[in-house]
Amino acid sequence: MSAINHVAIIMDGNGRWAKERRRPRFWGHVKGSQIVSEIVSSAVEQNLKALTLYAFSTENWSRPKDEIKTLFKLLEKFLQRERKNILKNNVQFKIIGDITNLGESTKKLISEIEKESSHCSGLKLSLAFSYGGRREIVDAVNSFLKKNPNQDITEEDITNSLYRPECGDVDLLIRTAGDQRISNFLLWQCSYAELFFTQTKWPDFNSQEFVKILDETRCRERRFGTVSKNASMDKAKTLAEKQRGAISNGG
Numbered sequence: 001m002s003a004i005n006h007v008a009i010i011m012d013g014n015g016r017w018a019k020e021r022r023r024p025r026f027w028g029h030v031k032g033s034q035i036v037s038e039i040v041s042s043a044v045e046q047n048l049k050a051l052t053l054y055a056f057s058t059e060n061w062s063r064p065k066d067e068i069k070t071l072f073k074l075l076e077k078f079l080q081r082e083r084k085n086i087l088k089n090n091v092q093f094k095i096i097g098d099i100t101n102l103g104e105s106t107k108k109l110i111s112e113i114e115k116e117s118s119h120c121s122g123l124k125l126s127l128a129f130s131y132g133g134r135r136e137i138v139d140a141v142n143s144f145l146k147k148n149p150n151q152d153i154t155e156e157d158i159t160n161s162l163y164r165p166e167c168g169d170v171d172l173l174i175r176t177a178g179d180q181r182i183s184n185f186l187l188w189q190c191s192y193a194e195l196f197f198t199q200t201k202w203p204d205f206n207s208q209e210f211v212k213i214l215d216e217t218r219c220r221e222r223r224f225g226t227v228s229k230n231a232s233m234d235k236a237k238t239l240a241e242k243q244r245g246a247i248s249n250g251g
């Protein structure tokens with residue numbers, strides 16, 4: 001069994017889900033934002049250490065203004081709705097990404113929730129908003145070099161300078177709605193992540209499917225670039241057999 005501590009999700013397919021129902025795109029985002037609450041509760045029940053959700057990418061700024069406005073509004077509503085649950089479930093909440101363009105009331109809400117949940121020791125929940133993986137790496141490098149101007153930078157330095165280093169590497173990256181790409185999400189942290197692509201569009205995703213994916217991934221063997229436990233067992237077995245043969249042959 002492999003331990004799954006940090007799960008990241010690319011919540012894709014809201015627009016297609018709405019289109020299939022002959023509804024405007026925002027309808028899909030509204031339904032999609034409701035599913036977020038269900039998945040966060042499920043992550044708490046599953047005792048995950050960290051959950052990072054891609055809510056708005058740096059590339060999403062090129063979407064129609066109205067759609068961007070809807071996503072901003074939904075973020076605020078989500079925060080208002082989840083505030084109590086976050087504290088009740090001992091969740092430590094943070095936004096990762098550049099929130100400078102959000103409305104003042106949303107920024108205030110974010111800062112309050114981040115502050116009041118900072119002592120929580122359960123799930124580390126991150127919403128990636130106006131987030132880009134390359135941007136995060138560049139920011140990490142710059143922030144390290146600013147503090148250590150004359151030092152060569154190491155992998156560990158970058159890891160420790162990311163937006164939320166305490167979440168660690170991603171163990172499992174899930175993407176809904178069928179596309180099989182990473183889309184500039186947590187590039188550094190996903191180096192050894194297991195990838196899971198489901199056809200389900202985000203508004204149809206639910207906790208049952210989420211738990212099924214977690215269970216399936218826990219059964220995958222993760223080798224992190226080494227040989228499998230079985231392979232090394234096999235190697236050891238062959239070597240022992242060879243040595244035994246040599247001894248019985250008088251060698």
Ligand code: FPP
Nearest residue numbers: 011012013014015016032033055074075078
């Ligand atoms: C992708 O759907 C989804 C997003 C742009 C981000 C995810 C947003 C939500 C789940 C709703 C907001 C939730 C919160 C908590 C703020 P898409 O529009 O790219 O779908 P498509 O690929 O089918 O067009």
